Amino acid sequence: MELVFDGIVTAWQLLISLDQELLAVTILSLKVSGLATFISVLIGILGGTCTVLAEFPGKRLLISLVNTSMGLPPVVVGLFVTIMLWRNGPLNMLDILYTPTAMVIAQTIIATPIVTGITIASLQSLPSNMKLQILALGASRIQMVWILIKEARLALLAGIMAGFGGVISEVGASIMVGGNIKGYTRVLTTATVMETSMGNFDKAIAFGLVLLLVCFIINYFLTRVQQKERLR
Amino acid sequence: MKRVMQTLFAVALSLVMMLGSLPAVASTKTIILATTTSTQDSGLLDALIPLFEKESHYFVKTIAVGSGQAMAMGKKGEADVLLVHSPDAEKKFMQDSYGSSRKLVMHNDFIIVGPALDPAGIKGVKTSAEAFKKIAASGKLFISRGDNSGTHAKEKLLWKAAGLTPEGNKWFQQTGLGMGQTLNVAAEKKAYTLTDRATYLALKKNLNLSVLVEGDARLLNVYHVIEVNAAKWPKVNSAGGKAFSDFMVSGKTQAVIGSFGVDKYGSPLFFPDAGKRPESLGL
Structure with a gap:
């Protein structure tokens, strides 16, 4: 228990003094995971909407695949992305292994199925004849899609939160494709792992607490937007 | 809804701007150092790498894994230079000409x-x-x-x-x-x-x-620095690997190694050995 207390004290001291390392690590975490979430929201909402509205053979299989991928283990994603990006791997011309860009790619692969899956579930939970109704009232196809997305927005925001929460808290992929390089690819989760193995438990707890704080602040704002919408 | 859209748009815009602000380093000035966990967990690399980066203007990507995995990366040409402590495996590594040079650095x-x-x-x-x-x-x-x-x-x-x-x-x-x-x-x-x-x-x-x-x-625990053989893997940054290997055995670095940890633990964590013959350590 003493350690946890030490950790809280250390976290507070680092925060108060605006510790350069902590600041840099936190900002990189936000950049990488924010960007990955943004890309996965674009792909996920578009892909999810298309999947729901289109009828094609293998649709159920595709949805099951997406749902399974919602639980993709980050280490497995990390391993495959690493092998692809190796100097002598198939995507070597990108030359981005052990860079923040590689981390964005890995995290996007992790978050996209989560956003897609929740998009599919939320659109499918709308009344089934709503689509016909909207079209019957004279809306164009694009307007119809827009109205459906608007109707499902509460659940979609939940999807964004789940995607962001999934990637900012993962460590397996980030440490593999990023390498936890000081001042370059070190993020809150990989820093926590490293400080733990260095025996600096107070610092490890401090990084962990900052991670929780960051997650809370972001989810608080997203939730506020979501709940405000609900009241209208 | 309009306000939500505005907020989302602002968030999106700032994220896109971040895309350009992710740090990037040209690969010719980058070296990948695969090393054992002990050099990172003990804090030695945190003392040495900044000195090397300042002196040579190379950017070092340190990947701290076990010596076995570090040598596996070297065998695949995925690292430029190794800092490892597994002498028997290292000898095999050199015999199979995966490395172009192997120098004694330190022991504990x-x-x-x-x-x-x-x-x-x-x-x-x-x-x-x-x-x-x-x-x-x-x-x-x-x-x-x-x-x-x-x-x-x-x-x-x-x-x-x-x-x-x-x-x-x-x-x-x-x-x-x-x-x-x-x-x-x-x-x-x-x-x-x-x-x-x-x-x-x-x-x-x-x-x-x-x-x-x-x-x-x-x-006895002996650390060597190994340059990965660029003849096997043309993508290996041999100039960078050599620069790091030379840095590790230079007099200045050896002095830093010899005094590292004295202030904190009362005795050094590693003993510098550059230039010594392995036999003198009893190898």
């Missing part, structure tokens, strides 16, 4: 640590073989790295020298983790383990483990 020693109460009674035993036999006979828990690292390679050698095969026994557990984490596991389980002295000293304050066996000639 391995120690056998365990609970102060020492239920297997190994304290003060002269040789590691005898200590391992006693642990096996007592059936007290021994924690192994089990990750093909330099320390694990040394441990396997010691078991062999003691004429024992620990795998499959109830008292023998493998973590598959780095040295720091393995020490924590051993401390929690009140178990014995083999560790390099540097990591032990760096973590000592949180561990309830005592040094029980030390000083056996077999327990």
Whole structure:
């Protein structure tokens, strides 16, 4: 228990003094995971909407695949992305292994199925004849899609939160494709792992607490937007 | 809804701007250093890398893994230079011409640590073989790295020298983790383990483990720097690898290594050896 207390004290001291390392690590975490979430929201909402509205053979299989991928283990994603990006791997011309860009790619692969899956579930939970109704009232196809997305927005925001929460808290992929390089690819989760193995438990707890704080602040704002919408 | 859209749009815009602001470094000025966990967990690399980067203007991507994995990266040409401590595997690596040069950098020693109460009674035993036999006979828990690292390679050698095969026994557990984490596991389980002295000293304050066996000639822990052979893998940055290798054996760096940890632990964690003949260490 003493350690946890030490950790809280250390976290507070680092925060108060605006510790350069902590600041840099936190900002990189936000950049990488924010960007990955943004890309996965674009792909996920578009892909999810298309999947729901289109009828094609293998649709159920595709949805099951997406749902399974919602639980993709980050280490497995990390391993495959690493092998692809190796100097002598198939995507070597990108030359981005052990860079923040590689981390964005890995995290996007992790978050996209989560956003897609929740998009599919939320659109499918709308009344089934709503689509016909909207079209019957004279809306164009694009307007119809827009109205459906608007109707499902509460659940979609939940999807964004789940995607962001999934990637900012993962460590397996980030440490593999990023390498936890000081001042370059070190993020809150990989820093926590490293400080733990260095025996600096107070610092490890401090990084962990900052991670929780960051997650809370972001989810608080997203939730506020979501709940405000609900009241209208 | 309009306000939400505006907010989302602002967030999106700022994220897109971030895309350009992710740090990027030209690859010719980058070297990948694959190294053992002990050099990172003890804090030595945090002292050395900034000096090298300032002096050479190379950007070092340090990937801290076990010596086994570091050499596997070298064999695939995925690293430019290695800092490792697994002499037998290193010799094989050089024989198969995966490396273009191998230089002695420093040494310290391995120690056998365990609970102060020492239920297997190994304290003060002269040789590691005898200590391992006693642990096996007592059936007290021994924690192994089990990750093909330099320390694990040394441990396997010691078991062999003691004429024992620990795998499959109830008292023998493998973590598959780095040295720091393995020490924590051993401390929690009140178990014995083999560790390099540097990591032990760096973590000592949180561990309830005592040094029980030390000083056996077999327990020597030697670090070499190896340049990966660019003839095998043209993408290897051989100039960068050579610069780092030369840096590690330069007089200035060796002085830093020799004094590293003295202020914190009262004694150095590593002893500089550049230019010495391996035989002088008893190899």
